[in-house]
Amino acid sequence: MILEIDMGNTRLKWRILNQRLVLAQGAMGIEAPLDLLLDRIESYRTALSSVTVVSVVGDLLEQKLADWSIEYLKLQPVFVRSGAICGPVRNGYSEPQMLGVDRWLGIVAAYRVSAGACIVVSCGTAITLDLVAQDGKHLGGFIAPGLNLMLDSLTSRTRQIKLDGVIPELGLSPAVATSGAVYSACGAMLTGLIDNGMKQLHRLDQNTGFQMIFTGGDAARLLSFYPQALVVPDLVLDGLACVLDYPQRLE
Template sequence: MLLAIDQGNTNTVFALLDGEKIVRKWRISTEEKRTADEYMVWISALLKLSDMTVADIDGAVVATVVPQGKLNLVLLCRRYFKCDPLVVGDPKVDLGVDVRVHNPDEVGADRLVNAVAADKIYGGPLVIVDFGTATTFDVIGRDGAYLGGVISPGINLSLKALHEAAAKLPRIAVEAPTSDRVTGLSTLEAMQSGVFWGYVGLIDGINMRLRKEHAPDMKVLATGGLAKIFYGRADSIDHVDHDLTISGMRLLFERNSHKCVPVLDED
């Protein structure tokens, strides 16, 4: 099976794939100083609970937007899975996507693998809205090229800033409202309404401008943990794919015919 490790700024997802099927998916908070040994203690317990062992993993792919965290993830694969992982962003990796921005090296690994998967599975032109630590909008052209995008503060980041900057405002969770009423009748309702409907306006407003700028028939694909909350309320979102990033990592692994070449034990 293939182990796909997607490390974001907030969480790191470990997914086991048998071909196109995601067999297991586990999530741990991102900590750039977490060692390979600490990762292994955690993942070995989860493998045991799933009646699997390290021997079931015969390939690995890593995508991280946390540069300081990459080394320990690579060491994890080398030390315990006895292979060098395919690392998204490595110059030797063939993306199969033309990245048409001023500096392709600036584009995050998650955005690149999302572009690979979206073009392969859905086809351009399209916009990928990824609800993560930041909310990103990535544009894929009709020919499958990555054309750039938009980065805005993530919704949880905005809530944290609001709570920390205003002493009387509580820390709240992101929730979809039970009705389309915008006016809040309490501080809590007002905050939830402002955050939720404010982001709906952000999503629809940016997608409207992107469609005007690129193509009126652009599909909009949402991914990330909060995608399901906004689907059906943000009129511009056409589809939700929670496993888009993992799918892109699998496709890159297959495209590069990466093999889990045995390596010597790490000291």
């Protein structure tokens, strides 16, 4: 059994994989005590053979996780980094290691799902959008503030903008109330980014067919604009399976 861990900016996602079967999975705050994770995986602990990790949080939290894994699981975790190539997928960066590893794994997994050209949209703390050509070449991407960062920047940097407590469904139409105006603007900005990505993929790959793949906590908020998109919640963890070449469930 394998314990897979995705250390993101705000959340730590995990799952236990046995061959192609996900036995357990969950999420917690990235700063939460790792004892919480230990409690949730206790029944599988002695059966674990490896711990694989994708991380964007830096050395301090990575070392904390490594120490925890060695002490409590008796396993040295493997931290996956971005590479130049994985099967047919080729990293578009001139310095491949500089591409965020979460983006790299998402690209690898998305190409495995689509078996062709695709747009990969990760809707988390940041919004990232990556373009992949029909032959698997990464054509580059975009990074922008995520929805909550957009909202936080307005409420923290202005004096008069106050928002409702619950984020409604995003729209595009002009609004006659402050909250609605903000949420519609966010919708317009996000769809503008994605529409530009679609335009650029057509230009760069000269291919009319591609799959849109969404992942991340806010992915569902964009589905009303792009109902053709496929939502893959564990895209980064699926990419771990591809890169490490152990039995996976993307076939």
